[in-house]
Amino acid sequence: MQLISVPVGARRGPLEGAVGRSIMPYCRLIEGRYNGVLQFIPIVREGKTMATAYEQTYLYRLRHSAAHLMAQAVTELYPGAKLSIGPPVENGFYYDIEFETPLREEDLASIEKRMKELSKLDQRIERTEVSRDDAKALILDESIPGMGPAVAEYKLQLLDAIPEGEAISFYDQKRTDREGVHHRFLDLCRGPHVDTTKEIKHFKLMSIAGAYWRGNVKNKQLTRIYGTAWESAEELEAYLHMLEEAKKRDHRILGRELQLFMFSSKVGTGLPLWLPKGATLRDVMVDFLKKEQVKRGYDPVVTPNIANIKLYEKSGHVVNYRDKMFPFMQDDEDEIYILKPMNCPFHIEIYASQMRSYRDLPIRYAEFGTVYRYEQSGEVAGILRARGFTQDDAHLFVTPEQLQDEFVGVVDIMRTVLQKLGLNDFRMRVGTKDPSSDKYVGHDDNWEAATKAITDACDKLGLDYEVSPGDAAFYGPKLDLIIKDALGREWQMGTVQVDYNLPERFELEYIAEDGKPHRPIMIHRAPFGSLERMIGLLTEQYAGAFPLWLSPVQVAVLPIADRHAEPAHELAHKLRELIFDTRNVRVSVDDRRETLGKKIREAQLQKVPFMVILGDKDLENGTVGVRSREDGDLGAMPVEEFIRRFLTG
RNA sequence: GCCGAUGUAGCUCAGUGGUAGAGCAGCUGUUUCGUAAACAGCAGGUCACCGGUUCGAAUCCGGUCAUCGGCUCCA
Numbered sequence: 199m200q201l202i203s204v205p206v207g208a209r210r211g212p213l214e215g216a217v218g219r220s221i222m223p224y225c226r227l228i229e230g231r232y233n234g235v236l237q238f239i240p241i242v243r244e245g246k247t248m249a250t251a252y253e254q255t256y257l258y259r260l261r262h263s264a265a266h267l268m269a270q271a272v273t274e275l276y277p278g279a280k281l282s283i284g285p286p287v288e289n290g291f292y293y294d295i296e297f298e299t300p301l302r303e304e305d306l307a308s309i310e311k312r313m314k315e316l317s318k319l320d321q322r323i324e325r326t327e328v329s330r331d332d333a334k335a336l337i338l339d340e341s342i343p344g345m346g347p348a349v350a351e352y353k354l355q356l357l358d359a360i361p362e363g364e365a366i367s368f369y370d371q372k373r374t375d376r377e378g379v380h381h382r383f384l385d386l387c388r389g390p391h392v393d394t395t396k397e398i399k400h401f402k403l404m405s406i407a408g409a410y411w412r413g414n415v416k417n418k419q420l421t422r423i424y425g426t427a428w429e430s431a432e433e434l435e436a437y438l439h440m441l442e443e444a445k446k447r448d449h450r451i452l453g454r455e456l457q458l459f460m461f462s463s464k465v466g467t468g469l470p471l472w473l474p475k476g477a478t479l480r481d482v483m484v485d486f487l488k489k490e491q492v493k494r495g496y497d498p499v500v501t502p503n504i505a506n507i508k509l510y511e512k513s514g515h516v517v518n519y520r521d522k523m524f525p526f527m528q529d530d531e532d533e534i535y536i537l538k539p540m541n542c543p544f545h546i547e548i549y550a551s552q553m554r555s556y557r558d559l560p561i562r563y564a565e566f567g568t569v570y571r572y573e574q575s576g577e578v579a580g581i582l583r584a585r586g587f588t589q590d591d592a593h594l595f596v597t598p599e600q601l602q603d604e605f606v607g608v609v610d611i612m613r614t615v616l617q618k619l620g621l622n623d624f625r626m627r628v629g630t631k632d633p634s635s636d637k638y639v640g641h642d643d644n645w646e647a648a649t650k651a652i653t654d655a656c657d658k659l660g661l662d663y664e665v666s667p668g669d670a671a672f673y674g675p676k677l678d679l680i681i682k683d684a685l686g687r688e689w690q691m692g693t694v695q696v697d698y699n700l701p702e703r704f705e706l707e708y709i710a711e712d713g714k715p716h717r718p719i720m721i722h723r724a725p726f727g728s729l730e731r732m733i734g735l736l737t738e739q740y741a742g743a744f745p746l747w748l749s750p751v752q753v754a755v756l757p758i759a760d761r762h763a764e765p766a767h768e769l770a771h772k773l774r775e776l777i778f779d780t781r782n783v784r785v786s787v788d789d790r791r792e793t794l795g796k797k798i799r800e801a802q803l804q805k806v807p808f809m810v811i812l813g814d815k816d817l818e819n820g821t822v823g824v825r826s827r828e829d830g831d832l833g834a835m836p837v838e839e840f841i842r843r844f845l846t847g
Numbered sequence: 848g849c850c851g852a853u854g855u856a857g858c859u860c861a862g863u864g865g866u867a868g869a870g871c872a873g874c875u876g877u878u879u880c881g882u883a884a885a886c887a888g889c890a891g892g893u894c895a896c897c898g899g900u901u902c903g904a905a906u907c908c909g910g911u912c913a914u915c916g917g918c919u920c921c922a
Binding site: 303408419424454514685690791 | 848849850851852858878879880881882883884885895912913914915916917918919920921922
């Protein structure tokens with residue numbers, strides 16, 4: 199198999215003892231990034247290549263073969279279709295094909311039907327290794343289904359991309375029909391595959407998408423057909439069921455049901471409106487982080503939402519992201535302003551506004567800064583990818599000697615955040631420079647130093663991370679937190695970046711002990727990343743049932759009859775006086791003339807952690823009926839006991 | 848931005864060329880109730896928008912917009 203080498207030890211951690219499931223995301227991640235050719239980055243640990251683990255599973259081969267089976271069906275039904283690549287991916291497979299006429303979703307049914315028929319024909323799948331010349335001849339051989347000069351475009355390119363000395367193999371799906379005629383379907387592929395098409399039984403074609411050839415926007419867009427395949431009907435069923443369930447925890451659906459946020463086409467795409475409950479959630483998160491930041495010596499700053507474009511020309515953002523900025527504004531003096539897409543230049547201006555001494559450093563400026571980025575329309579996804587969002591941003595200005603400790607401190611705050619939010623299914627990625635790209639600014643030694651600062655700090659902290667070339671910011675390498683959403687899609691959350699370049703561009707200085715000016719280093723960091731994205735993610739992780747400290751409403755007081763409404767409000771006042779986790783307890787009272795059952799049902803659907811029921815018996819005895827979101831009816835108890843239970847979480 | 852799909856009442860959805868429907872939510876009235884939906888009535892829609900075909904369009908055709916699944920991208 200073809201490998202791309204990465205430094206030994208570069209990828210670690212999540213792959214501990216990894217086989218199958220935990221490796222799949224990596225295969226998926228890497229495939230399509232480097233290629234054109236079916237390539238997977240090897241997973242390297244302690245000098246040993248482990249990448250083949252998933253490839254060696256039966257499921258991987260089954261899905262790979264399912265892709266071939268689909269290709270066979272497609273070449274029969276659409277003779278002019280040009281095949282390109284068709285790898286297995288997490289949960290299934292796809293094949294990228296160029297069609298002469300656009301494929302519609304309703305066409306999938308007939309392709310799937312033909313696949314079922316072809317599967318039953320019990321075609322043997324055989325590997326043949328051939329020379330480069332023979333391979334070319336086969337690809338151009340019109341007598342073989344799916345081959346011939348008319349449809350060879352991509353396969354020939356794939357063949358060319360196979361390095362000298364590496365085996366060139368085809369997989370042949372063969373059968374002989376009742377009349378004794380031989381049939382075959384041949385595809386250039388390094389395999390491996392299952393033994394016969396008969397094994398491919400439990401699959402379903404899922405969707406159509408456009409995908410650029412070799413993942414490059416400049417290339418032609420091919421039609422990608424996604425399918426899922428499993429070893430048993432039960433597994434297929436379970437997977438489809440899981441997708442249905444995942445939809446129910448989609449943050450966009452829960453966001454509406456729980457009245458957290460909304461969108462309006464009258465406002466604009468990707469511009470969320472935060473409703474009272476969602477805004478409360480934001481406040482709670484902001485309070486929490488502010489408190490952590492105060493403990494760690496951060497200073498708050500506040501900066502405007504627009505700025506003169508010159509500021510961003512100087513920082514380099516305009517060159518790199520002009521098309522991702524909202525349209526520019528011009529004032530009477532012909533000065534051009536932009537909606538701010540980044541907070542850093544503002545913080546830099548504040549730093550540069552005075553002479554700084556080494557005694558002042560480190561300086562840590564923190565701001566919940568709302569930024570606006572004109573994301574491509576196809577990218578916007580609820581609050582996970584919005585055009586207006588708030589970063590929990592901070593910039594640290596440090597001396598070279600302080601860099602290591604400050605970086606460690608920043609990673610520590612990120613860990614505190616993760617722990618508090620209850621997030622434990624994530625991975626860390628060190629995004630480094632892609633040597634083949636020219637979008638990066640600054641000197642190589644600075645890049646090296648910054649990258650080393652990150653990896654050293656991670657090693658020191660025993661943090662598991664992987665290195666991903668090409669995922670750096672244009673001004674510096676970064677450490678990103680990556681988390682999956684309900685549908686298994688990965689999102690970049692918190693981030694830490696070491697930056698030598700912006701201080702240079704803005705000629706930042708501090709006076710050191712030697713009495714001479716020196717250049718500080720900047721650390722950019724945002725533990726949540728964006729409040730929007732983090733809340734979207736949390737909503738999905740908890741399926742809307744937020745932990746007590748985060749819940750927008752923590753207690754719903756439910757009076758049984760009208761005469762209990764007043765005592766219910768009194769109880770609510772009393773509870774609101776309490777402090778839980780630094781904030782006053784959030785209480786609602788449902789004093790509508792509805793049955794208790796209905797009030798309970800609605801509070802439960804709103805995922806309120808505690809319901810407190812108040813009726814005649816309670817007023818007589820000084821008790822309340824307590825019901826928890828998780829455990830249901832807890833029975834009557836004195837008010838004080840409820841408070842005690844509540845405060846202990 | 849590109850490929851594919853979807854837009855009917857606040858929400859979930861019926862309705863394939865002939866007078867716009869249901870449940871929930873809302874409003875009014877009755878019921879004052881002890882752990883997941885009381886009962887009755889009323890009101891609510893330019894069928895996303897614009898244009899076309901037709902005697903007649905939610906329905907057929909074209910365009911636009913929004914949303915969803917991907918691709919690419921995310922300072």
